[in-house]
Amino acid sequence: MEYYNYxxxxxxxxxxxxxxxxxxxxxxxxxxxxxxxxxxxxxxxxQKQYKIMTYRLWYIITWPSAVLASIFAFWMLxxxxxxxxxxQMPWMHVKxxxxxxxxxxxxxxxxxxxxxxxxxxxxxxxxxxxWNEGATIILFAVVFLVILKNAVNWIYGVVGIFLFSILIMLxxxxxxxxxxxxxxx
Numbered sequence: 634m635e636y637y638n639y640x641x642x643x644x645x646x647x648x649x650x651x652x653x654x655x656x657x658x659x660x661x662x663x664x665x666x667x668x669x670x671x672x673x674x675x676x677x678x679x680q681k682q683y684k685i686m687t688y689r690l691w692y693i694i695t696w697p698s699a700v701l702a703s704i705f706a707f708w709m710l711x712x713x714x715x716x717x718x719x720x721q722m723p724w725m726h727v728k729x730x731x732x733x734x735x736x737x738x739x740x741x742x743x744x745x746x747x748x749x750x751x752x753x754x755x756x757x758x759x760x761x762x763x764w765n766e767g768a769t770i771i772l773f774a775v776v777f778l779v780i781l782k783n784a785v786n787w788i789y790g791v792v793g794i795f796l797f798s799i800l801i802m803l804x805x806x807x808x809x810x811x812x813x814x815x816x817x818x
Contacts, residue, residue, distance in 0.1 A: 637713050644705035647698045651739075652772055654695025658742055659765040661687045665749045666758045684750055691746055699739055706732075728778040735771045759809075766801055770794050 661683055668679035710716040719725045748755055756764070773794040 637709060637715050640705050640709045640713065644702055644709060647702035647705065650694060651698035651702050652768060654690055654698055655739065655742060655768045656765065658687060658690055658695060658746065659761055659768070661690065662742075662745055662749060662756075663758045663761045663765075666754055666756065666761060669752065669754050680752065687746060687749065691743075695739075699736075722782070724778050724782050728775055731771050731774045731778070735768070735775075738767050738771065762805060763802065766798060769801075770798055773797070 665680065665683040665687065668676055668683055670676075671679060708716075710720055745756065777794075
């Protein structure tokens with residue numbers, strides 16, 4: 634059991650740093666997109682700096698964290714007795730579905746990263762602010778599933794997540810109005 638707890642601790646540490654990277658990279662995407670709309674020379678100076686920052690965050694923190702979190706998760710699930718018993722539980726199947734969604738989210742962020750590295754802006758800063766909530770929703774779902782360990786009760790958590798998401802979107806719209814009013818004065 635102690636061996637399993639070491640694996641779980643390492644897994645959790647890298648999940649935390651992975652999410653930290655995902656949260657921050659999308660915030661940097663917002664800044665990069667906003668920088669692309671600035672006049673020269675400010676635009677070029679900011680873009681150069683944000684490219685360096687996103688590159689370092691993405692390849693030094695986020696990708697390694699994703700890989701290490703995955704390695705320790707697979708190790709726990711497939712090479713420990715307790716992990717193999719978790720694989721029999723319906724809540725774990727649901728959790729793994731959310732983890733798969735997290736991998737897809739990460740890969741989409743990678744595509745956005747690659748585009749922004751070559752100054753290709755496909756999305757608005759508003760879209761990126763909303764996109765940033767995707768990782769939050771996945772995080773909430775996974776935490777509820779792991780803590781509750783119930784494939785049915787997690788639905789209440791997900792309903793709560795969607796209500797929370799609506800509140801976040803309303804808050805975002807409210808904040809945007811405040812920013813617009815301040816910039817008009």
